[in-house]
Amino acid sequence: MYTKTQPLISDANLLVVYHNLFEDYHNLLFGLLDTPVKAVHHIGGTAHFKYPTEPILDILVGVNNLHDITSLDEKRLNYAGFYRIHHQYKKKVMMVKFNNLIDLKQEVRLHILQIESEMYDQYLQMQRALKDDHQLAQQFKTEKEQLHASASSIRDYETQKETLFEKLSKQIRD
Template sequence: MLGLNKGEVRLVPHATDWEEDFIEEKELLSEAIGMLVVDIEHMGSTSIKGIAAKPLLDILVGVRSMDDVTKFDKKRLKEAGYYHLGRVEIEGKVVFAKFTNLEELTKTHVLHIVEYGAEWWLKHTFFRDYLNEHPDVAKQYEKLKKELAATYPDNESLYAEGKLKFVDEVLSKEKTRSFIINEGNLQVRELERVDKVLLSKWLTDPEILRYYEGRDNPFNFEKVEQEFFDDEEDVIRCLVEFSGIPIGYVQIYIVEGEEKLAYGYDDSSQNIYGMDQFIGESAYWNKGIGTQLVRAMVTYLTEEKGADRIVMEPQTWNERAIRCYEKCGFEKVKLLPGNELHEGEYRDCWLIEHNSKTGVGA
């Protein structure tokens, strides 16, 4: 049973129903504040398999901006038992707690509200995931927690302080991001789940959708999850950064089978890659960055992936994009009539190609 009085430090054996409790609470929170939240995840020791924990459910709530917390419906949260802990001042985090007994200040749930994908979000999720992936380390953590709980049964602050060194050592194992392209101001790295906020932002912007996916086809978070993260296609999906700022998306994939034949490539020995991309921040349009990106991706595909040819299918009306690709060595190969459904119409596309042996289209 969940519940811990103020200042009390008490561990209980791991309970399998903690995950069910979290799922129920997530549904409750989604109804109360879901419109302002990117994601809600289980965190803390109750989310780590097989180890003892305080009977207190820690819940991580990710928002687009901390300013969104001021828009929460506090009345609905209070009706659900949650109160804002205004005295808990942690930079980059706002804390709410659920109480079953206000006289004893018996807490059952704690909400850690942070910016989705920012430092706190990454720390909490990495620590949880690392311990779940390394049961031996999780048992070491459990042993430390039991020793601290026995030493400080009535001092939550000293108990928490005693865990810091261990937590920091685990967090130090977090890998730094690796880039498949890192040239001057331009970086390209593989997509991470935290990037869904950016993708949803870009793919709900009519200005972006006019060129990519269509203004009648916006992507909410659920659709981004399905199309970019749950899809099992053999596609390498990447985020594009410029001077450390995320500005766009690029994906690459091997062209094979029926698609290869439809393009007219009968030589099965050729290594052919397809590529799609967009700059999601319109402030970075018309600055040569798209051309820089395409050239860098061509170099990566030919030198690192051994691509004989690289193909794309821009819609015929998108002359600005086609000029960019032509500057990068692509040439029109053939017209693909009615090739792509875009804003309710089947649009003509050009099959364009970069040939690594000639440096241009065949």
């Protein structure tokens, strides 16, 4: 099992690869039978490569209500290779596609949120800011690289990164 964070990548030539992957998953998510999916956005560093990032495609998935993600929808996503990861996420469902079920390297993450929620809006706002605000992207790059170097596990890294996002989100609002 892969317990450490994956090496950061910064090759902007991969932008096309990740955009094509996103399109494939966009079509998959909207193609699910009776899907509760209402919106899909390519988020994270692979959407723009403004800073080094993990080689993981992050997708923000908007649903009307988190309760719309039924066990049937979860099973359909399981058939597509996604598995729900259990964590103390508040008002968020995380599903991940792994490279295989031995190494468990994350390849694609679905951040499933309720569309009309503050968290959903924060995700979109932060994505726009990191893409368009060079100074903010540089600050994020520096702090993210420090977190990446010092994190003892994926969970530790993700928790610290979530704290960093909250800090930067507050910075944007102020």
